[in-house]
Amino acid sequence: MPITIADVAxxxxxxxxxxSRVLNGKGELEPSTAARVRRVIEELGYVPSARAVGLARGRAGVIGMLVPSLTWPWIGEVLQGAVDTVESNGYGLMLFTCNQGDQSMRQFANKASAKAFDGLLVIEPEGQLDYITELHGQGLPVVLIDDRELRPQFASVATTNRAGGESAARHLLANGRTRPVVITGTLAWGCTVERLDGFTAVYAEGGRPLPAGSVVEGDFTFETGRAVMRRFIEDGVEFDAVFAHNDLSAAGALQALREAGRAVPGEVAIVGFDDVPLASQTEPPLTTVRQPLREMGAAAARMLMAHFAGEPLPVEATVIPTDLVVRGSTSASS
Known part of the structure; x- marks a missing residue:
C-alpha cells in the first residue's frame, strides 16, 4: 500500500x-517537530503528490480552458500553444467544450465551483459571457483568446484582423484583381467586421469600392463557402477574386469554382484567413492571412503563469500581428 500523509502523521x-506545513513551509513550527516529521518522511519514503502539494499551497496546479467546440479547425493550434506553455511550467490543462450545450456548461460550472483549476483561458462560447464575468468577479483569473468583441474587463490576446483584411486586398489589387467578392464570417463577431472593414477600405482607397451584392455573410463553414460561391456564379455576378474570412469557407468556394469550370488562379484568385493545415493541402494551395494561432494560445497561458508569480493581469490587450502567406490560389508561380 502506498504511504500516505496520515501514515507520516x-x-x-x-x-x-x-x-502539510512541513511539506509546504507554511506556519510556525517548533524546529524539533519539523525535524522529526522530516525524519519520518525519509524513513517511510513518503512522496507527496504534486496535486496534494498544490492544494496545500492553495493551488490546484491546473489551468482550465473553455472553448466552443473542437470542430473549429483553428482551435487545435491555439490549444497546442497553451498546452506547451502550461506543461512547461509544471501545470496541467483541463479542457472544456460546449458541445453538449447546457449539460457541458453544468459540468464546467461544477468544476469551477470545486476550484478544480487556478485560472481560465477562454475562447468565448456564445451566450456565456455573463457567467465568465461572474467567475472573474469572484476572483478567478481569466484571459480571453481571439476576443471577438472588445471586453475591457478581461485580459486578452488577439490578432490584427483589420490589418489582415488590408493585406489581402493589397495583394489582390497588386495582382490586378479589381472585382472581388467577399464571403464573410458571422457579422455579429468583431473579427468579421474588422476583416471586412480593412478589405473594403483598401479597395475604396484604390478607387474600386465594392458594389452592393459583392459581400455575403457566411458562417465560417466549408458548406456555406461552397453555397455562396455557387450563388454568385448562378446570379451572374462578375468577379475575378474571392476573399473568404477563413480557410474552410475559402476551400468551399474553391470547390464550387472548380465544379463550375472556373480556373484558379487564372480566372479567379482566392484568399482565405487563418492558415490552418488545410490551406496548404487544397489544389491549388490557398493564399491566406496567417493568424498566429499557436502564439496566441502560448501568450494567453504565459499571462496566467506570470499572474501566479505575482504580476497583475494586463489591462491592455496583447495583439500579435497577422501576415500574408502567398500560395497558388492567387499566383500561378507560387
Missing amino acids: SRAGVSKTTV
Missing part, C-alpha cells in the same frame, strides 16, 4: 496539518 505523533 501517525508515526511522527503529529496531525496531518502539521505534516
Whole structure:
C-alpha cells in the first residue's frame, strides 16, 4: 500500500496539518517537530503528490480552458500553444467544450465551483459571457483568446484582423484583381467586421469600392463557402477574386469554382484567413492571412503563469500581428 500523509502523521505523533506545513513551509513550527516529521518522511519514503502539494499551497496546479467546440479547425493550434506553455511550467490543462450545450456548461460550472483549476483561458462560447464575468468577479483569473468583441474587463490576446483584411486586398489589387467578392464570417463577431472593414477600405482607397451584392455573410463553414460561391456564379455576378474570412469557407468556394469550370488562379484568385493545415493541402494551395494561432494560445497561458508569480493581469490587450502567406490560389508561380 502506498504511504500516505496520515501514515507520516501517525508515526511522527503529529496531525496531518502539521505534516502539510512541513511539506509546504507554511506556519510556525517548533524546529524539533519539523525535524522529526522530516525524519519520518525519509524513513517511510513518503512522496507527496504534486496535486496534494498544490492544494496545500492553495493551488490546484491546473489551468482550465473553455472553448466552443473542437470542430473549429483553428482551435487545435491555439490549444497546442497553451498546452506547451502550461506543461512547461509544471501545470496541467483541463479542457472544456460546449458541445453538449447546457449539460457541458453544468459540468464546467461544477468544476469551477470545486476550484478544480487556478485560472481560465477562454475562447468565448456564445451566450456565456455573463457567467465568465461572474467567475472573474469572484476572483478567478481569466484571459480571453481571439476576443471577438472588445471586453475591457478581461485580459486578452488577439490578432490584427483589420490589418489582415488590408493585406489581402493589397495583394489582390497588386495582382490586378479589381472585382472581388467577399464571403464573410458571422457579422455579429468583431473579427468579421474588422476583416471586412480593412478589405473594403483598401479597395475604396484604390478607387474600386465594392458594389452592393459583392459581400455575403457566411458562417465560417466549408458548406456555406461552397453555397455562396455557387450563388454568385448562378446570379451572374462578375468577379475575378474571392476573399473568404477563413480557410474552410475559402476551400468551399474553391470547390464550387472548380465544379463550375472556373480556373484558379487564372480566372479567379482566392484568399482565405487563418492558415490552418488545410490551406496548404487544397489544389491549388490557398493564399491566406496567417493568424498566429499557436502564439496566441502560448501568450494567453504565459499571462496566467506570470499572474501566479505575482504580476497583475494586463489591462491592455496583447495583439500579435497577422501576415500574408502567398500560395497558388492567387499566383500561378507560387
